[in-house]
Amino acid sequence: MILVAFIAILMTGGIIAWIAASWSHSASRWISLVTLLVDFSLAISVWMNSSGLEWIEKFSVPWVPDFGISFSLALDGLSLLMLVLTFFLGIFGVLVSWNEIQERVGFFHFNLLWVLAGISGVFLTMDLFLFYFFWEVMLIPMYFLIGIWGHENKRYAAFKFFIFTQASGLLMLLAILGLYFVHKSNSGTGTFDYFQLLGTQIPLGTSRWLMLGFLAAFIVKLPVVPFHTWLPDAHSQAPTAGSLILAGLLLKTGAYGLIRFVVPLFPEASAELAPWAMLLGVVGILYGASLAFAQTDLKRLVAYTSVSHMGFVILGVFAFNQLAMQGVVMQMITHAISTGALFAIAGVLYERIHTRDILAMGGFWGKAPFMGVVTLIFVMASLGLPGLGNFVAEFLTLIGSWQANPMLTIFAAIGIVTATAYSLRIMQKVFLGKWQSEKAMPDLSLREKLIFIPLIVTIIWLGLFPQTVINTVKPMIDKQFKIEQPTSIQNNNGVQ
């Protein structure tokens, strides 16, 4: 039941916040904050009490029994981590919008909470139909977040976001149906239940197509070059909370889908695809970095860094080993935090100087050193400095993918150098250099500090003590690699 509660609390919170706004704007804000805090603490308490079992919680009631659709939720380590992340970032989503959003506050918080509810649903559901359902449900509020409270080019961005994700989502729906029918013809019963579909025997040819359907949705969401072009627009045009959630959570649903569905459901087909997928990952890493380097819009820049960083995810997922997979999970979490924080910085700057153009910035360190330090830390996180969480993620991914494909790993690692280039460019253009403007540039306020300090603590904690996270997902990853590790990694200790 607690799994339902996670989603239900968010949804009811959203509705109450909407209603409350007609009474007072700050009531709406407080309600959302409290809602998220409640969910967050619930999730933490589940985490604390979780045993080392693969499935921590399960819940299932029939929904459309005629089709074998059930409202089925389950929680394992991966879902748990993602869930905690969702609520954690959700809190900051509310906090960063505290002053930014002054219009239709209630509707804003409604959308915010419903996006989060959709995302939680995606992370929790174990019914493929329901998964698709939540997959789409999270789009609409996100569309509104971008389309209503976004920046100057919001309509275009919202359109693009919506159409890209919908188009790919529909392909996934086709694949889900294909899988349903394959299973039905194999076993006689039609079901969308993940656990029952898991072992379906699919002819390789069919399997390839079905996997591509799933893959389409996930790599667009992730995004993988060349399906990324919705992302810079959506990220740069969204309000701060929107960017935070897009970068921090929505992209992760793609990664989550890859881990949860593509690889376990289509082991052979994905093994076959692996080199190409990894290649796409590498292309993404380098291409994203190169584009990030050229941008002058701060949010756009950060958006392209996401493209680059998410390349590591697909690289790691298709490396098929535990190290890489752990790296991917770490990457999902740490990227969420570091990029989320960078978007929050961009938002904070926008509130002060009303521009996102980094050429119009410079020398802010002198006025706002605290902000400078914060930015520095997250810039460093984004370039993968050891000691911060992203390093653990990237290092694990690379060390894992090296064992699968050293050549591609070399190119992937070049991405680290290019990451350095664009990351330092942020620092240089915004905080270093000469102070250009006469405008006042107040340092972070208490509320803003409340946003950034926990994020900093988390990113450092993840960098130094990643074992907590590793242990949480370990049962799930162990299970996966026992089932379908296509070719065992050669444990080559021998002399060459």
Add this chain to the structure above:
Amino acid sequence: MSLWLIPALPLLGAFVLIVFGQQLPKRLIPIIGSGSVGLSAALTFALGYRFISSSASSFHIKAWQWMDINGFSPAVAFHLDALSLVFIFVITFVGFLIHVYSAEFMVHDDGYARFFAYLNLFVCSMLTLVLADNFVLMYLGWEGVGLCSYLLIGFWYAEEKNGYAARKAFIVTRVGDISLAFGLFMLFQQFHTLNIQEVAAQAAQHWTVGSETALIISLLLLGGAVGKSAQLPLQTWLPDAMAGPSPVSALIHAATMVTAGVYLIARTHVIFELAPDALMIVGIIGAVTLVLAGFAALTQFDLKRVLAYSTISQIGYMFLALGVSAWSAAIFHFMIHAFFKALLFLAAGAVIESLHHEHDMFKMGGLKNKLPVVYWTFLIGAGSLAALPLITGGFYSKDQILWLSLAGEHGHIWFFLAALVGAFVTSVYTFRMMFLTFFGKENTPVGHVPGKGMNIPLIVLAILTTVGGFIELPHTFGHVTFFSDFLKPILPAVTMQEEMESFEWLIQLVAALVALSGVGVAYYFFIYKPDQADELKSSAADLHSFWLSGWGFDKLYDKLVVQPYVYLSNVNKNDVIDKLYESVVTVANWLNRILAYTQSGILRWYIMGIVIGGILLMALALI
């Protein structure tokens, strides 16, 4: 065991300074900054004493398990042995002196607390680097020092070019870093561990000499080393790194960080010895670097750039030593170099400070009397750098390398010749710098005169520079082997080519003569007949500017890598792939316009549509 405190104390200092830096009274900042490093230094002494007096070959402490995934289990654990002890001694002690110096040097700067915070963070990272018991933690330190170097080079952030230099330093060293990372990946693939000791043990066990894997791995590690240590071909960042404050140059870009590569190779010498080809490449890189950097130093007019090239050149010596398996000689030269180069940088800092931030040597001169302490200490440092015979530490350390480059097992006459040429050039540019700065007539009035806080570190370093040399004396000259004995458990002694034994004195004599003749040449051109220098310069203007630009490497990389990358990025700023999708939209709109044309609003046209539909359907029936 308080081993973990050694890196932890500076970290604590850094933390305090970052978080509370703004609020702290100015007086307290240097106390926290220097104090934490000072405590570390004191601890190092105590620990060193215990280490030497105990019979243990290493101290080990594990703070916590960092990660543990299916055999990949790096811990945050420190490992102290003779090699790391030498390093942490230099780091904490020289670091402490530089902190003390900085307390006065930086006192008027706005970012006083920030400066100390960075320095402390650097010391912590460097200590982690050398104390790490596994490669992953070492990599943490490795990148940490890179970060601090970046932050400190760009310390005066308002200047655009400082920022540029800082980024260049970070990015160029990162190129080396990923090579190192590849090395680690391969090591892990081979041995399923990244613990340094275990790797060494397994390598010795599993690989034969000349093993291809060993070669690849050692070359990858070397890649990391040349990046950090500013060796060919990744040396270009170091001269620019002089944009940072002088203490930074002293600490990071002379004494400690840039020698991380030396440390890495020494640390993994087991692997390198299994790959003789790699060793030879190390030697060649060292030899070529030291000559090239020497000539580049010869033409610089920025005081600190001379020192920067000289640093590159001196590290070249260390690499040369590593390349001929003269491990302890390399470490010995590292230590002595740390002393005198730190000294030179600090002194140069004092000079520049007193001349209102004037960097151009040709605008200096006649400072001998104005800044006596600086003059004398600088002289001692310069002597050491030029390896003036007998009285300087530099002589003993460099002489050893010269000798072993010829007589060592892997020695070669070309190595020796390169080293000899390098020694001569070193001597020339060192005294060119000396003469231009302190002799001749006063070109710029002296402003600020350094106080006690700056003088004392200079003096201490001067003493160390001189005394330090005497802990390791050649066979022919006292034969003290205190240092190499100390390192022997870790770093094996060099095997000599036997037929060379008898030539040692001859070589030393040659070296001494070369050093002295270099001084002589410098005297001739810069004191005796300065016109000749100008003539020479103008007669070979192209060569001069070529050397001045550091053999054109910057330009080359700029043209080859940087500009194409920036160009391509900017060309593709709006993402060509996006255009692809836009063209889909265009096609859709185009189709829409065509189809909209059919919706003409004219009734008969619509009827025609129905008729055509009917005809087509009937046609289908006929098929």
Add this chain to the structure above:
Amino acid sequence: MQVSAEYGLLLASVLFTLGLIGVLVRRNIIFMLVCVEIMLNAAGLAFIVAGSKWTQADGQVMFIFILTMAAAEVSVGLALILQIYHQLKTLDGDAANSMKG
């Protein structure tokens, strides 16, 4: 009286096509309406032919319904034409094209 059924249907087809041509080429709305009537009539003929072919009354019954429908349609159509003529002052079918795209 013996006629081949094909000839009957052929006549219906020819009339149908003539009506079709009429609808397509005439711009006068009244002509269009008339031509549609011709087509309907042709269809009715086809029904009659088919009815006689099977010697059933159904063909004629259908013809009667077609007749009914044609009458109703013409009446509504003419009323509409009157309206249009009041507004556009023309019977040009092509002139009624204010909606397009």
Add this chain to the structure above:
Amino acid sequence: MQIAFYIAAFVAVLSTVMVITRFNVIHALLYLVVSFMAMAVVFFILGAPFAAALEVIVYAGAIVVLIIFVIMMLNQKEEAVDQEKKWLTPSVYIGPAILSVLLLGELIYIIYEGESHTIGQQVVDVKEVGKTLYGPYILAVELSGMLLMAGIVGAYHLGRQKKKVTHRFLKQTED
């Protein structure tokens, strides 16, 4: 009697061609009457006397008269004929004609593909039609009543003269 069929058919086709090519509406309508008459003959020949009668009464009678009434109401003048001349140019009718010929070709081909059948031997007389109509198709007759009702109501509403009615809520907004 086959000859009678051919003659009637010929007349029907010819007069229909005249209908669609006349510039003057009234002329066209007169040809239409001829066409309908010829059709009635055809019906008769085919053994459907009742249908033939209805054809004459309803089509040639009622419907054509209705149209003529409307034309009279519209008061078409000579210009209308000129207008028609202008409208009916080759460029206008070539395309549709080709299309129609295509369709006709298809139809002819299809009709000749079907098996041959001789018809018209047996007359389906009024009685039989009546029995069928008021037997199985009684509900259809009811429905045709509804059809006519729809036509009447529609024609009544559309053909009514305009009368401006101002709504009570809208009185204030209008001047």
Add this chain to the structure above:
Amino acid sequence: MEFSNINIVDVLPGIFLVTASVLAMLSIAIKRNHIFIFVVTTTSLMGVFLYLIFYASNHKFNVEPLFVIDGFGTFVTGLIVMSALAVSLLSYAYFEQREERKEEYYILLLLATLGSDILVISKHFVSFFLGLEILSISLYAMVAYLRKRNKSDEAGLKYLILAAFSSAFLLFGMALVYSASGSMDFSGIASYVASNPTLPLPLFAGMCLLVVGIGFKLGVVPFHMWAPDVYEGAPAPVAAFIASISKGGMIVLLVRFFDQINGFQYPVLVLAFACIAVASMFIGNILAIQQTNVKRILAYSSIAHMGYIFVAFLAGGELGKEAVSFYLVAYFLTIIGTFGVIAILSDHDRDAELLDDYKGLFWRHPKIAMVMTAMLLSLAGIPLTAGFVGKFYLITSGANAQLWWLVIVLVVSSVIGLYYYIRIIAMMFEKMEGTDELALHPRLYLINLITLVVISVLIIFYGVYPQGLIDRIRDFLY
């Protein structure tokens, strides 16, 4: 007269509608009263619906020779009647504020509903034809109902000429089929077809001409061109009627006819329908993308939606029928709701049909904007709405029948479709200051708003809990 073989109760819905329309006409003769006639209309529609719910038997039987009463038909009849009720609820306010005689409209509405109902239950060409014509002739007048508007007349004229023209095709086709098979009864044709190994050419050609007529009514490519003009010119409630009810009957008839003659075994026939489906989906959606008139957008959208339904229709089988039924419910609700929004926003001079009329709607009338958003999302097939479940049903049935290419076309074209639905939504959420008053009287406004809210609640309810409706459909179908 022989009524002996007809059980009055079986055709009661039709009789009910007939009675109501006659009653309405008589009441006009006595005294024109909008409210009265409105009440008569709504109560009779409600009565039919209640009758269907409580007394309609689920087993299949025939009313020879014209009608067939079965679950599928009964279900869609119920749907049609309910939709007519919704349309008439929306019409009241719409016509109340216009300077026309309103009363005849309800007669026509009832008759058109009757026509559609006849189509649903017919199994014979005669009833098919009569149902179609009752529907069409009522619609001619309904489309042109607002005589003051040029557009309305123009639309009426276009619709009339084209509908009559396509009826001629339909009739000629029927005649060919009749002449080939000797029967106008579907079952008779089916037995003739079954007795022939291959489809005789004249019969097949007749069917093609039949399809022209059917295709015209459904507004599928290439018989679709009238749709945008007529939707644009017709009053909003009438457009809703055309988009939903007039198509529903035809779809059921098509399904029934095709089922009966077992058209699935003729690849050419299937190919013909597949081509029509693909063309409708693509062309319908592409035509809409740059359109700025909301009514025209909806016309194009309905072309595409008919294409979608064809996928389930071609899939056939029980699943196909279920999918068609479900989709019809979702689509009817949605399209009526959408036109309801247009109606509510229209003033007495013109309908709120331009995209600009929707600019900033969210800031002016948040409630209406939310309703419209729900409708558009449902049209686009986004989850949480009935449109999504409907589309899912269609895709499922298509996938089940291995019609992968059609299904893929459906998916791809509905992505194109997304664009223009989203465009309207985006328009509504565009920032705009100030609020303006609705042209409607508050009380009238309330009726419409309640109707719309009920419709949107239903849309969302069926989107979240489709099982109830699915069960209902299955109850009726089997």
